[in-house]
Amino acid sequence: MNLLRIGEMAKLNKISVQTLHYYEKIGLLKPQVVDTESGYRYYHVRQCATLDLIGYMKLLGMSLTQIKQLFEKNDVSLIRENIASQLNWIEEQKEKLQQMERGVRRFQFSLKEFEETSQSREVELLTFPERKIFCYDGKQDIYQGSIETYEYIIRELKDQARLKHLPMIYFCNVGSVIRQDNIQSRNFFSSEIFVFVDDEFPNAPEVKVVPAGTYVCLSFRGEDGFANELDYAKILLDYVDKHGYSISGDYLCEVVAELPVYDTEARGMFIRIQVPVINA
Amino acid sequence: MNLLRIGEMAKLNKISVQTLHYYEKIGLLKPQVVDTESGYRYYHVRQCATLDLIGYMKLLGMSLTQIKQLFEKNDVSLIRENIASQLNWIEEQKEKLQQMERGVRRFQFSLKEFEETSQSREVELLTFPERKIFCYDGKQDIYQGSIETYEYIIRELKDQARLKHLPMIYFCNVGSVIRQDNIQSRNFFSSEIFVFVDDEFPNAPEVKVVPAGTYVCLSFRGEDGFANELDYAKILLDYVDKHGYSISGDYLCEVVAELPVYDTEARGMFIRIQVPVINA
DNA sequence: TATAAACTCTATTGTAGCTATAGGGTCAAG
DNA sequence: CTTGACCCTATAGCTACAATAGAGTTTATA
Numbered sequence: 001m002n003l004l005r006i007g008e009m010a011k012l013n014k015i016s017v018q019t020l021h022y023y024e025k026i027g028l029l030k031p032q033v034v035d036t037e038s039g040y041r042y043y044h045v046r047q048c049a050t051l052d053l054i055g056y057m058k059l060l061g062m063s064l065t066q067i068k069q070l071f072e073k074n075d076v077s078l079i080r081e082n083i084a085s086q087l088n089w090i091e092e093q094k095e096k097l098q099q100m101e102r103g104v105r106r107f108q109f110s111l112k113e114f115e116e117t118s119q120s121r122e123v124e125l126l127t128f129p130e131r132k133i134f135c136y137d138g139k140q141d142i143y144q145g146s147i148e149t150y151e152y153i154i155r156e157l158k159d160q161a162r163l164k165h166l167p168m169i170y171f172c173n174v175g176s177v178i179r180q181d182n183i184q185s186r187n188f189f190s191s192e193i194f195v196f197v198d199d200e201f202p203n204a205p206e207v208k209v210v211p212a213g214t215y216v217c218l219s220f221r222g223e224d225g226f227a228n229e230l231d232y233a234k235i236l237l238d239y240v241d242k243h244g245y246s247i248s249g250d251y252l253c254e255v256v257a258e259l260p261v262y263d264t265e266a267r268g269m270f271i272r273i274q275v276p277v278i279n280a
Numbered sequence: 281m282n283l284l285r286i287g288e289m290a291k292l293n294k295i296s297v298q299t300l301h302y303y304e305k306i307g308l309l310k311p312q313v314v315d316t317e318s319g320y321r322y323y324h325v326r327q328c329a330t331l332d333l334i335g336y337m338k339l340l341g342m343s344l345t346q347i348k349q350l351f352e353k354n355d356v357s358l359i360r361e362n363i364a365s366q367l368n369w370i371e372e373q374k375e376k377l378q379q380m381e382r383g384v385r386r387f388q389f390s391l392k393e394f395e396e397t398s399q400s401r402e403v404e405l406l407t408f409p410e411r412k413i414f415c416y417d418g419k420q421d422i423y424q425g426s427i428e429t430y431e432y433i434i435r436e437l438k439d440q441a442r443l444k445h446l447p448m449i450y451f452c453n454v455g456s457v458i459r460q461d462n463i464q465s466r467n468f469f470s471s472e473i474f475v476f477v478d479d480e481f482p483n484a485p486e487v488k489v490v491p492a493g494t495y496v497c498l499s500f501r502g503e504d505g506f507a508n509e510l511d512y513a514k515i516l517l518d519y520v521d522k523h524g525y526s527i528s529g530d531y532l533c534e535v536v537a538e539l540p541v542y543d544t545e546a547r548g549m550f551i552r553i554q555v556p557v558i559n560a
Numbered sequence: 561t562a563t564a565a566a567c568t569c570t571a572t573t574g575t576a577g578c579t580a581t582a583g584g585g586t587c588a589a590g
Numbered sequence: 591c592t593t594g595a596c597c598c599t600a601t602a603g604c605t606a607c608a609a610t611a612g613a614g615t616t617t618a619t620a
Contacts (some may be wrong), residue, residue: 002426002428012435013435014438014442031382042433045427045428046427046428046431047431048431048433048434048435049538052434052451053538055448056383056448056449056451056452056538059379059380059383059448059449060380060383060384060387060449061380076391076394076395076539079391079539080388080391083384083387083388086384087381087384087385087388090377090381090384093377094374094377094381096343097370097373097374097377099339100339100340100341100370101367101370101374103336103339103340104341104363104366104367104370105367105452106339107340107363108360108363108367111356111360113361114356115356146282147325147326148282148325148326151325151326151328152325154328154332155293155328155404156291158294162294167339168335168336168339169336169340170341171332171336172336211556213326216355258332258333258336259356259359268427
C-alpha cells in the first residue's frame with residue numbers, strides 16, 4: 001500500500017513533523033489513514049503531490065488560508081483571481097522594498113556625512129545641485145516657541161505629507177527655512193519647515209525648488225533641539241561678511257542625521273546650516 | 281509641563297494606544313510619568329522624537345528588537361553595521377520577490393495555455409525556440425513503475441535541484457524524456473525527468489538544451505498520473521507517420537499546469553506531449 | 561519474549577507586532 | 591453628582607510553524 005509514517009513523509013518532503021501536524025490541524029492535508037488505537041498517522045506517497053502544490057503556492061507568496069480555499073473551491077477562475085491579486089501584492093511589496101532601500105541609502109549617506117564632518121566644525125564652501133523640498137508653514141516662529149512648538153509643527157508637516165502621499169521615508173532629514181530678506185536683516189524668524197524629496201517627486205504647491213549654487217555651510221551637533229543654532233548662525237554670517245560674500249537666497253537649517261540617542265529622549269541630531277552666496 | 285495622556289500621544293503620532301502599551305511592555309519607550317495611584321501614563325511631547333525614530337527605523341525594515349538594541353547601545357558603528365546588514369536583507373527580499381513574480385507569471389502562463397487548449401485535444405504543429413531543461417536520471421523506467429516510483433523520482437530530482445541551488449519556483453512544470461532512438465522504435469522507456477529553467481540559468485552537467493524547431497504536440501488531461509499518456513502518444517506518432525514527418529529528436533512529456541485538485545489527492549495535471557519533426 | 565532505540569502521540573508555549581476585546585477604574589465638564 | 595470620555599489590566603487572536611514535556615507505540619535486536 002506504500003503508506004508512510006509521518007516522519008518518513010516529513011523527511012521525504014524536507015519538512016518537519018510539526019508542519020504536517022499543523023497542516024492536518026488547519027484541514028489542509030489529512031493523512032490517508034489514521035490508526036484509531038495508536039493515533040498514528042499514515043500518509044500515501046501520492047499525497048506528496050499535495051505537499052508539492054502547497055510548497056509551490058507558498059513560494060508564490062500565498063498564505064495557507066488562501067491555498068486551502070483554492071483546494072476546497074477547486075475553481076479555475078478563483079485561481080485566476082488569486083494569481084492576479086498575487087501580482088498586485090508582489091508589486092506593492094516591491095515598491096515598499098524599493099522605498100526601504102532608498103531610505104536606508106539615504107540614512108547611510110547621512111551617517112557618512114555625520115562622521116566625516118562632525119570633527120571639523122568649521123565653515124566651508126559647498127556647491128549643491130538643485131534640490132527639491134516639501135514645505136509646510138506652521139505660521140509660528142519656531143525660534144520663539146519652545147521645543148514643544150517645534151514638535152507640534154513637525155506633526156503638522158507629517159499630516160500634510162500623509163495627505164499628499166509623501167512616503168514617510170523622507171522624514172530623516174527635516175529642516176527649516178529663514179527667508180532671504182529676514183536673514184539679510186539678521187531677523188531670525190522661521191515658520192516654515194521642510195523635508196528634502198527626490199527630484200522625481202511630482203510638483204505640487206508645497207514642493208519648492210532650492211536653486212543650485214555655492215553655499216556657505218557649517219555643521220554642528222544640535223543641543224536640546226535647536227537651542228544652539230543661533231550661535232552657529234552668527235559664526236556663519238560673520239564668515240559671509242568677512243569674505244565679502246553677499247547672501248543670494250534663503251537660509252536653510254537641515255538635520256543631516258538623527259541618531260537614536262535614548263538617554264535624553266530628545267532628538268540626537270546633527271545639524272547643517274547653509275546660506276547661498278555670490279561674490280559681492 | 282506639556283504632558284500628554286496616552287490617547288493624545290497616540291493621536292498625535294497616528295498610532296494606537298495599544299502600540300504605546302506594547303512599546304512600554306517591551307521596554308522601547310516608557311512614558312515620562314506614570315501616576316502611581318491611577319496607573320495613568322503621561323508622555324512628554326519630546327518623546328514624539330523617539331516615536332519618529334522608531335517609525336522611521338521600522339520603515340527601514342528593522343525589527344523592534346533591533347531598534348531597541350540601537351537605542352540601548354547608542355553606538356554609531358553598531359548603527360553602521362545594522363545599516364549594512366539591512367541592505368543585504370533588503371537585497372535578499374527583493375530577490376525573493378523577483379522569483380515570486382517570475383513564478384506567478386509562469387503559473388499564469390500555464391493557466392492560460394491550459395484554458396486555451398484544454399478544449400481542442402487535437403494534434404497541432406508548434407514551433408518552439410531553444411529551451412533549457414534541468415535533468416535527472418532516476419535509472420528506472422517510469423512507465424514500468426507505479427505512480428509511487430514516479431513520486432520518489434521527483435523527490436530525487438528535487439534533492440538534486442536543491443543541491444544545485446535551483447529555486448523551487450521552477451517546479452510547476454515537471455516533465456519526462458524519451459530519447460530519440462527509443463521513441464523511433466516505439467520503445468516507451470523513460471528514466472529521465474526534468475524541469476524547464478530560464479535561459480539565464482548557468483550551465484551545468486544537468487542542464488541540457490532542447491533544440492528549437494517544429495514540434496508535433498498534443499495536450500490532454502492526465503488521469504491517475506500519466507496512466508493515459510501512452511494512448512495519446514500513439515495518436516501523436518500516428519499523426520507523424522500519416523503526414524510523412526520524421527522524428528528529429530527526443531520526445532517530451534511536460535506537465536503544462538498542475539492545478540489544486542483536492543478530492544483525489546493525486547496530481548491534477550494538464551499534460552502536453554511533443555516530439556520534434558522534419559519533413560522526411 | 562524482553563528490552564532498548566527510535567518513533568509517535570497530545571498538549572502547551574513561544575515567536576512579532578500588534579488588534580480587539582472584557583470588565584473595571586478615573587477624569588473633566590456640566 | 592452624574593455623564594461621557596477616557597484610562598487601566600488582562601486576555602485572546604492573528605501566521606506558520608518550532609520547541610518542548612510526558613506518555614505511548616513500533617521495530618529491531620538479544
